[in-house]
Amino acid sequence: SSELTQDPAVSVALGQTVRITCQGDSLRSYYASWYQQKPGQAPVLVIYGKNNRPSGIPDRFSGSSSGNTASLTITGAQAEDEADYYCNSRDSSGNHLFGGGTKLTVL
Amino acid sequence: EVQLVESGGGLVKPGGSLRLSCAASGFTFSSYSMNWVRQAPGKGLEWVSSISSSSSYIYYADSVKGRFTISRDNAKNSLYLQMNSLRAEDTAVYYCARVDSSGWYSAFDIWGQGTMVTVSS
Numbered sequence: 001s002s003e004l005t006q007d008p009a010v011s012v013a014l015g016q017t018v019r020i021t022c023q024g025d026s027l028r029s030y031y032a033s034w035y036q037q038k039p040g041q042a043p044v045l046v047i048y049g050k051n052n053r054p055s056g057i058p059d060r061f062s063g064s065s066s067g068n069t070a071s072l073t074i075t076g077a078q079a080e081d082e083a084d085y086y087c088n089s090r091d092s093s094g095n096h097l098f099g100g101g102t103k104l105t106v107l
Numbered sequence: 108e109v110q111l112v113e114s115g116g117g118l119v120k121p122g123g124s125l126r127l128s129c130a131a132s133g134f135t136f137s138s139y140s141m142n143w144v145r146q147a148p149g150k151g152l153e154w155v156s157s158i159s160s161s162s163s164y165i166y167y168a169d170s171v172k173g174r175f176t177i178s179r180d181n182a183k184n185s186l187y188l189q190m191n192s193l194r195a196e197d198t199a200v201y202y203c204a205r206v207d208s209s210g211w212y213s214a215f216d217i218w219g220q221g222t223m224v225t226v227s228s
Binding site for chain 1 (some may be wrong): 142150153213215221
């Protein structure tokens with residue numbers, strides 16, 4: 001199906017590691033991209049392709065993929081990482097898909 | 108500085124029309140596919156439409172197909188979204204976004220600040 005599924009909410013203790021996952025059939029053919037969105041702001045690309053970070057994105061953000069599941073890992077989460085995270089991919093028809101988003105809370 | 112600036116949002120009655128614009132600067136606009144993505148209040152991101160660099164390929168989400176039309180003017184470095192037959196459920200912040208893609212991924216690497224569209228009587 002042309003859907004991407006994310007857990008609605010995840011929490012992590014300050015300085016610990018957290019993984020945010022995204023599931024969907026399209027991920028068997030295309031890598032996911034990941035976006036961070038803070039309240040009142042536009043989304044920001046944090047991971048794309050196999051595991052690429054745009055300029056300015058800290059190296060504590062990394063991506064991985066296996067089968068129909070893509071993961072965004074934050075190693076050593078910081079208070080400023082508290083945000084909504086969205087995955088995105090394409091389907092075979094050329095349409096883009098977004099996951100429903102995961103709200104990350106840093107405790 | 109690479110920048111996308113949307114304009115044209117506002118309040119419109121159900122059944123009405125609105126045209127959004129997105130002005131690009133700081134990069135070779137004609138080399139990139141462009142997209143519209145929207146976000147209803149308190150909700151997640153929803154892809155709306157995509158147009159290839161030369162306008163050869165155009166795609167729409169099922170929710171807007173037949174009502175919205177995406178277009179671009181590479182000479183003016185501008186992207187447009189003509190929205191007709193607007194519904195309350197079209198109420199959202201509309202973002203334009205540049206696409207960086209290869210055969211294995213397609214990432215929205217540059218986003219505008221968004222423009223709010225409110226459909227209400």
